Amino acid sequence: MIRFILADLRRLWAGAAVVVLLVTLATALGVTVTLQERALRLGSARAADKFDLVIGVAGSETQLVLSSIFLQPAPLPLMPGEVLAKLSKDPRVAWVAPVGFGDSFAGYPLVGTTRALVGSTVSGFAEGRMFEKEGEALVGAAVKLPVGAEIKPMHGTAQMGGETHAGVVYQVTGKLPPTGTPWDRAILVPIQAVWHVHGLGHDHGHEEEEEQHHEGEVAASGGHDADHDDHGAVDADAPIDENFTADAPGLPAVLVKPKTIADAYKLRQEYRNGNTLAVFPGEVLTSLYATLGDAKMVLSAVAAGSQGLVAAALVLVTVTHIGQRRRQIGALRAFGAPRLSVFAIVWLELFLLVALGIGLGFLTGLAAARLIADAFTARSGIILPVGFTGEDWRMALILLGASAVLSAVPAILAYRQSPAAALRA
Amino acid sequence: MLSLHLDSLGKSFPGLGSPVLLVDFLAITAGERVAVTGGSGSGKSTFINVITGLERPTSGKVVWSGEDITRLSETARDRWRAEHVGLVMQDFHLFPGLSAVENVLLPARLARVADRALIARAHDLLESVGLSRPDQKIETMSRGEMQRVAIARAVLRKPGVIVADEPTASLDVEAGETVGRLLLDMAAEAKSMLIVVSHDQRLIDRLDRRITLSAGRIVADDLREEVAA
Numbered sequence: 001m002i003r004f005i006l007a008d009l010r011r012l013w014a015g016a017a018v019v020v021l022l023v024t025l026a027t028a029l030g031v032t033v034t035l036q037e038r039a040l041r042l043g044s045a046r047a048a049d050k051f052d053l054v055i056g057v058a059g060s061e062t063q064l065v066l067s068s069i070f071l072q073p074a075p076l077p078l079m080p081g082e083v084l085a086k087l088s089k090d091p092r093v094a095w096v097a098p099v100g101f102g103d104s105f106a107g108y109p110l111v112g113t114t115r116a117l118v119g120s121t122v123s124g125f126a127e128g129r130m131f132e133k134e135g136e137a138l139v140g141a142a143v144k145l146p147v148g149a150e151i152k153p154m155h156g157t158a159q160m161g162g163e164t165h166a167g168v169v170y171q172v173t174g175k176l177p178p179t180g181t182p183w184d185r186a187i188l189v190p191i192q193a194v195w196h197v198h199g200l201g202h203d204h205g206h207e208e209e210e211e212q213h214h215e216g217e218v219a220a221s222g223g224h225d226a227d228h229d230d231h232g233a234v235d236a237d238a239p240i241d242e243n244f245t246a247d248a249p250g251l252p253a254v255l256v257k258p259k260t261i262a263d264a265y266k267l268r269q270e271y272r273n274g275n276t277l278a279v280f281p282g283e284v285l286t287s288l289y290a291t292l293g294d295a296k297m298v299l300s301a302v303a304a305g306s307q308g309l310v311a312a313a314l315v316l317v318t319v320t321h322i323g324q325r326r327r328q329i330g331a332l333r334a335f336g337a338p339r340l341s342v343f344a345i346v347w348l349e350l351f352l353l354v355a356l357g358i359g360l361g362f363l364t365g366l367a368a369a370r371l372i373a374d375a376f377t378a379r380s381g382i383i384l385p386v387g388f389t390g391e392d393w394r395m396a397l398i399l400l401g402a403s404a405v406l407s408a409v410p411a412i413l414a415y416r417q418s419p420a421a422a423l424r425a
Numbered sequence: 426m427l428s429l430h431l432d433s434l435g436k437s438f439p440g441l442g443s444p445v446l447l448v449d450f451l452a453i454t455a456g457e458r459v460a461v462t463g464g465s466g467s468g469k470s471t472f473i474n475v476i477t478g479l480e481r482p483t484s485g486k487v488v489w490s491g492e493d494i495t496r497l498s499e500t501a502r503d504r505w506r507a508e509h510v511g512l513v514m515q516d517f518h519l520f521p522g523l524s525a526v527e528n529v530l531l532p533a534r535l536a537r538v539a540d541r542a543l544i545a546r547a548h549d550l551l552e553s554v555g556l557s558r559p560d561q562k563i564e565t566m567s568r569g570e571m572q573r574v575a576i577a578r579a580v581l582r583k584p585g586v587i588v589a590d591e592p593t594a595s596l597d598v599e600a601g602e603t604v605g606r607l608l609l610d611m612a613a614e615a616k617s618m619l620i621v622v623s624h625d626q627r628l629i630d631r632l633d634r635r636i637t638l639s640a641g642r643i644v645a646d647d648l649r650e651e652v653a654a
Binding site for chain 1: 470479480499503506507510518520521522523531533536578
C-alpha cells in the first residue's frame with residue numbers, strides 16, 4: 001500500500017510539493033510568532049533577573065527600566081546624590097550601585113558603576129581583573145576589545161553626532177563572562193570617572209549649579225554647546241572612592257539589592273515619593289508583556305487564519321482530486337481492494353503530505369525564530385532562548401490531529417462512492 | 426469451480442421508466458465460456474456489474490454455486506469478488522508508477538493476501554503472457570502488453586470466473602488476437618468460467634455459447650454448434 005501511495009505521489013510530485021510548501025509556510029508562521037514572543041519574554045526576564053529594585057527620578061517607569069537594565073540610550077534626568085548616600089547606609093540594603101550612562105565607544109555604551117555591582121552580579125572574570133583606578137575599565141563578553149585596549153569615550157553615541165571627550169582615556173583591565181544581558185555589550189567604568197569626565201564632583205561648592213547645568217546631559221543626547229570639553233578630566237591613576245556621601249553628584253539611576261523581599265517592598269514604598277521612583281523591573285516587564293501578549297494574539301490570529309485558509313484550500317483541492325480519480329478508485333474496488341484499503345490510501349496520502357508540511361513548518365519556524373533572535377542579540381546583547389516546550393508539542397499534536405480529521409474528508413468520499421458508478425463515469 | 430444461476434433478476438435506475446436489465450432465468454455451468462453481445466445500451470455493462478456484485482440488482486437473485494451474493498453486504502461482496510472474480514476491462518485500469526508485477530499484485534496486496542507463493546505466481550503469469558520484464562513500468566508498455574498484464578492480474582488468485590468487458594476493443598487486430606487466445610488459455614488452465622462481453626466476431630466465434638442482449642432482455646442464447654449449423 002505504501003508503495004502504491006509513493007508511486008502515486010511521485011506521479012503527482014508537483015502538486016504534492018505545493019501542498020507540502022503551503023502547509024509548511026502556514027505552520028512556520030504560527031510557530032515563529034509563538035517562539036519569538038516566548039523567547040523575548042524569557043530573555044528580557046533573565047536580563048532583568050539580577051536587578052531587584054531600580055530607583056531613579058520620578059518619571060516613566062518603563063523608561064527607567066529600559067535605560068538602566070536594558071541600557072537603551074535615552075536622556076534620564078538626574079536625582080540628587082544624597083539618595084545614594086542614604087541607601088548605602090540603609091541596613092535593609094545588601095548592596096547599592098549607581099549607574100551613570102551617556103557616553104559610548106565604538107557603538108558600545110559606557111556605564112559608570114561600582115565594584116560592588118560588578119562583584120555581586122557576575123562571578124569572576126573571563127580575563128584580567130577588576131578596575132582599581134579611575135582610568136580603568138571592564139568590558140562585557142560581547143565587546144570586541146582585548147584586555148589592555150584603550151578607550152576614548154564619546155559623548156552620546158556616534159549616530160547622534162556625539163563628540164569625543166578630549167584627553168580622556170580608559171584602559172581595559174578585564175573582561176566579564178557572558179551573562180546574556182545587554183551588559184555583555186557594555187563597557188563598565190568607575191562611576192567616579194563618569195562624574196569627573198562630565199565635570200561633576202570635583203568642586204562640591206558648585207555642585208548645585210553644576211547639577212542644574214548637566215541635568216539630562218549625563219544621560220546624554222548630544223547637541224550640546226561646544227564648551228563641554230571644559231567639563232573636566234580624569235585622573236587616570238586616582239584610586240576609586242566608593243564611600244558615597246550626601247554630597248555625591250547627581251545620578252540617573254541606582255540599582256538596589258535589598259536583603260529580604262519584605263525589605264524590597266518597604267524600600268519600593270519608601271522611594272516612591274514625589275522626587276524619586278522605585279520600581280521592580282519585573283512589574284514593568286509584566287506590563288510590557290501584556291502589550292507583547294496583545295501583539296502576539298493579533299499575530300497568532302493572523303497565523304491561525306492563514307492555517308485555516310490553507311486547510312480550506314487543501315480540502316477543496318483534494319475533493320476535486322478525488323473527483324478526477326473516481327475511475328481509479330472504482331477500479332481498485334472492482335479488482336477486489338477492500339473499502340478500508342481505499343479509505344486508508346486516500347487518507348494516508350493526504351495525511352503524509354500535511355504531516356510532512358507540519359514537521360517542516362516547525363523546523364522552518366524554529367530556524368526563522370533563531371535567525372531573528374540572533375539578529376536581536378547582536379544588536380541588544382539580550383540572549384533570546386528560542387526553543388520548543390511542551391506547549392509546542394501539544395500544538396503540533398493538535399495540528400496533526402486536525403489534519404488527520406481533515407484528510408478523512410476525501411477518504412470518506414472515496415470510501416462511499418460506488419465502484420460501478422465510478423467506472424461508468 | 427463456480428456455476429451461476431440468475432433468478433427473476435431485475436435492475437432499474439430511478440428516473441428511468443423501464444428496467445435496464447430483466448432476466449427471468451439464466452444458468453451458466455462451471456467452466457463454460459460465454460460471449461455476451463448486444464448493441465450499446467442493451468444492458469451488457471449492467472449485466473456484468475450485477476453478476477460480479479459491483480451493483481446490487483433491484484430484485485431477484487444472483488446465485489454463484491449456491492451463494493446468493495445479492496444478500497451480502499457491500500464489504501462482503503468486495504471480498505467475495507476479490508476471491509472469485511477476475512476482471513479484465515477495455516481500458517485496463519492499470520496504475521502508472523508501478524511496475525508490471527506490482528500491478529498484478531496490487532489488489533492482492535491491498536487485500537493482504539499476497540504471500541510468497543502468490544508473488545511467485547505473479548512472476549510466472551507474466552512470463553506465460555509473454556512479458557519477460559516484470560519490473561518494467563506500466564506506462565512504458567504498449568496497449569497490447571498492458572492488456573496482457575491486466576489478464577495476469579485477473580487470474581492471479583485462480584478465480585472461479587473470468588469476466589472480460591470488451592477486452593480487445595481498444596487493441597489492434599494482432600494484439601487482440603493474442604489477448605483473446607490468452608484469455609481462453611488462462612481460463613482453461615484455471616478451469617474458470619469465462620464471460621466475455623465483446624463485439625469482436627473472431628473472439629466470439631471461439632467461445633462455446635453466445636448470449637445476445639437487447640433492451641436489457643436476453644433475446645438469443647445459442648451454443649456454438651448451433652451457430653455453426
